[in-house]
Amino acid sequence: xxxxxxxxxxxxxxxxxxxxxxxxxxxxxxxxxxxxxxxxxxxxxxxxxxxxxxxxxxxxxxxxxxxxxxxxxxxxxxxxxxxxxxxxxxxxxxxxx
Numbered sequence: 001x002x003x004x005x006x007x008x009x010x011x012x013x014x015x016x017x018x019x020x021x022x023x024x025x026x027x028x029x030x031x032x033x034x035x036x037x038x039x040x041x042x043x044x045x046x047x048x049x050x051x052x053x054x055x056x057x058x059x060x061x062x063x064x065x066x067x068x069x070x071x072x073x074x075x076x077x078x079x080x081x082x083x084x085x086x087x088x089x090x091x092x093x094x095x096x097x
Contacts, residue, residue: 058083
């Protein structure tokens with residue numbers, strides 16, 4: 001019983017020292033992920049840009065058709081909702097990168 005009480009406090013100190021040592025040794029490994037992080041950031045930016053462009057084009061097309069060709073909403077609604085779904089899906093996919 002006495003033996004267990006004697007080492008109880010020191011084992012916590014040893015664990016903390018081991019954890020600190022592992023973190024110091026492992027920190028240079030994070031530098032190798034920089035290229036991967038940059039590539040994923042570029043992919044995320046492209047997805048978000050494609051989403052914004054698709055929604056903008058859909059709104060412009062619908063507005064031009066309704067203004068200049070006197071189209072009804074029922075004629076252009078599939079184009080609008082298709083653009084919104086594709087653009088929203090692309091923007092939603094950028095959240096996962």
